[in-house]
Amino acid sequence: MAKQQGTAQTTLRDALVVSGIGVHSGKPATMTLNPADADTGIVFQRVDASGVSTVSIRATIEHLHATESCTTIGKMGLSVATIEHLLATFSGLGVDNVIVEIDGSEVPMMDGSAAAFVSLLDGTEIVSVGAPRRFIKVLKPVRVDQGSSFAELLPFDGRRFEIDIEFDSTLIGRQGFVVDLTPHNFRRDLARARTFGFLKDVEFYMSRGLALGSSLENTVVLGDDRVLNPEGLRFTDEFVRHKTLDAVGDLALAGAPILGAYRSYRGGHRLNARMVEALLADSDAWTFVGDFAESRRQPVRAEIPVRLSAAAFGPDKS
Structure with missing residues (x-):
């Protein structure tokens, strides 16, 4: 089981992949959770069919796009919706830095909770990146x-x-x-x-x-x-x-x-x-x-x- 690393900033030891259906769009999406350096934060990267990044959106309030029925962030005309359960998992388990590559416009809903994301993170280890957490x-x-x-x-x-x-x-x-x-x-x-x-x-x-x-x-x-x-x-x-x-x-x-x-x-x-x-x-x-x-x-x-x-x-x- 993954462990939180005190007051040091953290990331994931390994990349993790998960797929599912968006609860609002009804469309499939695949996400890859990638390790990231200190001070990266949680960043969503929209990728096209060939896996090339089209835009990077840091999950912070200045990129908030909508709050109707879910939390959506956006930038340069592209957005990622229903990010709240994944963000809650990172925050709740103490993960500071992750680059989330996603090939769709909505995070998979899984079973409607954060349980699947917790299980996903348990497939690796939460590791320190050698910088203090603020x-x-x-x-x-x-x-x-x-x-x-x-x-x-x-x-x-x-x-x-x-x-x-x-x-x-x-x-x-x-x-x-x-x-x-x-x-x-x-x-x-x-x-x-x-x-x-x-x-x-x-x-x-x-x-x-x-x-x-x-x-x-x-x-x-x-x-x-x-x-x-x-x-x-x-x-x-x-x-x-x-x-x-x-x-x-x-x-x-x-x-x-x-x-x-x-x-x-x-x-x-x-x-x-x-x-x-x-x-x-x-x-x-x-x-x-x-x-x-x-x-x-x-x-x-x-x-x-x-x-x-x-x-x-x-x-x-x-």
């Missing part, structure tokens, strides 16, 4: 309100997620989940939680060109009074655990692990992304910690726009 330390509370929803980041000596959801459905209702993010807790508490949706919403999604690859194999589907998946739920509170998994992936768009407590109520991809934007836009609310943090602070923050485009914050149906 963290973004929250110095003061930052809050974002969005209608009846809100999110906030608070100073905390660790990586805590406190997620509450509330749906007008007796199958979900209100659920809350709190976890201190470590590789062990990520594996045990979050990785297997699957995405979910309501059968009544299928027509809406498909009319917008979404959920074309959705099935009972990769989505927990809710009818009026029951879960339609024959195997049922993996956790009694699988819904809020999956929302927590999404939050871990979305907050990775900060470009470094966030030391703080993240709280949200009725959140989703849009709210998570707005939280990252709000934190990084307030220079008094955070600082880098790490051996070379202060020397990197100003140049890195200069890459972050004060406000993202409206397209990135379209309706969130997640």
Whole structure:
């Protein structure tokens, strides 16, 4: 089993390959996860049929393209969608530097959770690249309100997620989940939680060109009074655990692990992304910690726009 390497930056020892279907596009895609040097971060490379790279997109907030139903990054007219579960896996297991080559526009959905990506990484070792890891330390509370929803980041000596959801459905209702993010807790508490949706919403999604690859194999589907998946739920509170998994992936768009407590109520991809934007836009609310943090602070923050485009914050149906 792969091990996290303390406070040193990490990468994968070997390249890993995985294929699957995009939940929204319904199209197949193959990804190769390649080892990368220190300070590379998580970079997605769109490749053509011959394997030649057409564009490289670093998974950071300035490249956010859309948050409707999934998290999508883009650059130069090309994008990669549904990156949140893969980003959550890297963040949860402590992997800092990977180049993800992908021959399609959407990360494979696998079973709707991060479990397959965890198993994939367990096929190699997470190794140090000989450079210190930097963290973004929250110095003061930052809050974002969005209608009846809100999110906030608070100073905390660790990586805590406190997620509450509330749906007008007796199958979900209100659920809350709190976890201190470590590789062990990520594996045990979050990785297997699957995405979910309501059968009544299928027509809406498909009319917008979404959920074309959705099935009972990769989505927990809710009818009026029951879960339609024959195997049922993996956790009694699988819904809020999956929302927590999404939050871990979305907050990775900060470009470094966030030391703080993240709280949200009725959140989703849009709210998570707005939280990252709000934190990084307030220079008094955070600082880098790490051996070379202060020397990197100003140049890195200069890459972050004060406000993202409206397209990135379209309706969130997640």
